[in-house]
Amino acid sequence: MSTSQTTGLYEPVRSEKISVGTLGYIRARHRQRQYDIVIRELKKSGISQADLARRLGKAPEVISRLLARPGNWESDTFSDLLFAISGAVASYHAEYPLSQRVEEFPAEQIKPESAPIRSKSAFSLGTQANNDAIIDEWKRQAQGAPIPMAA
Amino acid sequence: MSIRAKLRTLLSRNRLFELESLFTGNDTARTMIVSADILAVVTPPFSDTEHGRRLGEFRAWLDNFSEGGEISVAEDPDQKPPDAMLARVAPVDDELWSVRVTEPEDTAGIRSLGGFAAKDKFICLIWDFREGIPVFDDEVDAAHDAWCDLFGSQGPMSGANLDEYLTNYRAV
Numbered sequence: 001m002s003t004s005q006t007t008g009l010y011e012p013v014r015s016e017k018i019s020v021g022t023l024g025y026i027r028a029r030h031r032q033r034q035y036d037i038v039i040r041e042l043k044k045s046g047i048s049q050a051d052l053a054r055r056l057g058k059a060p061e062v063i064s065r066l067l068a069r070p071g072n073w074e075s076d077t078f079s080d081l082l083f084a085i086s087g088a089v090a091s092y093h094a095e096y097p098l099s100q101r102v103e104e105f106p107a108e109q110i111k112p113e114s115a116p117i118r119s120k121s122a123f124s125l126g127t128q129a130n131n132d133a134i135i136d137e138w139k140r141q142a143q144g145a146p147i148p149m150a151a
Numbered sequence: 152m153s154i155r156a157k158l159r160t161l162l163s164r165n166r167l168f169e170l171e172s173l174f175t176g177n178d179t180a181r182t183m184i185v186s187a188d189i190l191a192v193v194t195p196p197f198s199d200t201e202h203g204r205r206l207g208e209f210r211a212w213l214d215n216f217s218e219g220g221e222i223s224v225a226e227d228p229d230q231k232p233p234d235a236m237l238a239r240v241a242p243v244d245d246e247l248w249s250v251r252v253t254e255p256e257d258t259a260g261i262r263s264l265g266g267f268a269a270k271d272k273f274i275c276l277i278w279d280f281r282e283g284i285p286v287f288d289d290e291v292d293a294a295h296d297a298w299c300d301l302f303g304s305q306g307p308m309s310g311a312n313l314d315e316y317l318t319n320y321r322a323v
Contacts, residue, residue: 008195009173021197024207028254029174032215039221039321068223068234068323069253070215097174 011098028070035070037090038081042067045086055084154305158184158268161301167274172214180219181271181317186297189263189275201258205280209261212236212252216273223323224313232323240264240291246307247294250275262287264294266307271317274307 009025012018042052053063066073066081073081082088161167168190170183185193193210197203216222225235228243238249250273252261259281265274276297277290284290298307310316 017199019197019199019203020201021199021203021207022195024204024255025173025195025197025211026207028208028211029214031254032211032220036221043321064232065234067321068232069236071234072254072256 009098011096027072031070031072034073034078034090038078038085039067041082041085041088047085052081052084056080152305154268154302154308157302157305158274166301170213170217172217173210174214175218179217180319181217181273183213183217184268184272184274185213186276189278192278204255205252205258205261208254209252209263209278212250213275216250219319222317222320224317224320225323226313235323237320240287245291245295246309247291247298248273250278262290264290266298267310267316269308270310270315273317276301 009022047055049063049067050060053060056063066077078090082090158167162169162184165187167184167186169177170185170190170193171177172179173195192206193213195207195210197207197210223232223234223236225231225238228239228241231238234253236251236253238251240247240249246266247264248266250261250263250265252263254260261278262281262284263275263278265276268274277294279290308316313320313322
């Protein structure tokens with residue numbers, strides 16, 4: 001079966017500029033996650049759009065428009081919708097999906113100038129100097145340099 | 152030959168591609184299948200340009216589908232809210248649907264046409280920036296031709312109601 005290669009999206013590295021295309025992808029995912037939460041709460045609660053509009057003091061067509069797609073809601077709009085639907089508040093946590101998937105990248109497909117972070121825990125526990133050394137090593141590996149044996 | 156068997160053949164011959172989510176790989180609730188043309192434009196890196204931003208949005212739509220995200224769906228081509236994420240296109244009997252990427256809001260968005268191979272399994276065949284589609288019916292004809300080229304007389308899946316097409320949807 002033909003399966004698309006998962007390549008080309010990397011965690012930010014040093015001062016390298018993130019393309020607006022990458023930001024567009026990440027932003028859209030974020031909007032969609034917010035939309036998922038709101039729509040699932042709406043379905044679970046059984047509240048009508050008309051009642052939701054009344055709770056928020058908004059016109060029904062405004063609510064209808066908001067719920068039609070994962071739009072670029074203001075943070076307050078997201079909060080208002082969630083709370084008005086079911087009294088819920090969002091809880092947040094950070095994930096690192098790109099660093100989790102990076103082991104699947106063939107070395108030749110890793111851009112030397114944007115080497116990904118292979119191990120978040122190893123990276124974050126290191127000093128800045130150690131982290132720089134780790135990044136340099138990844139770049140060397142991506143460029144096909146022999147991997148030095150551990151002492 | 153069933154649509155399932157034809158699809159398997161098309162995938163094995165690299166005429167269609169199963170699109171992995173950039174975040175979750177093939178561990179997905181739904182399946183998104185795309186043509187080579189679409190695979191080429193939604194495969195990162197996404198450029199540091201307006202086009203790159205729009206194609207990043209397009210890929211996020213496709214990955215959201217794969218990952219089982221909520222999708223607003225308009226079943227009636229003549230009563231379609233402007234913000235629906237997925238809309239059936241006329242003629243209804245052709246069973247073609249329009250993937251509607253409506254963000255970024257300051258752009259006309261992207262449209263991609265295709266059909267369902269099975270419940271929660273969608274095949275995107277053609278795409279274009281919305282402003283590049285002056286006559287939408289021509290785009291529908293092109294999608295119809297693309298489907299026939301791949302599947303012959305075997306049309307897309309036809310369901311009695313939206314529940315038969317996909318899960319986690321919201322009719323609008």
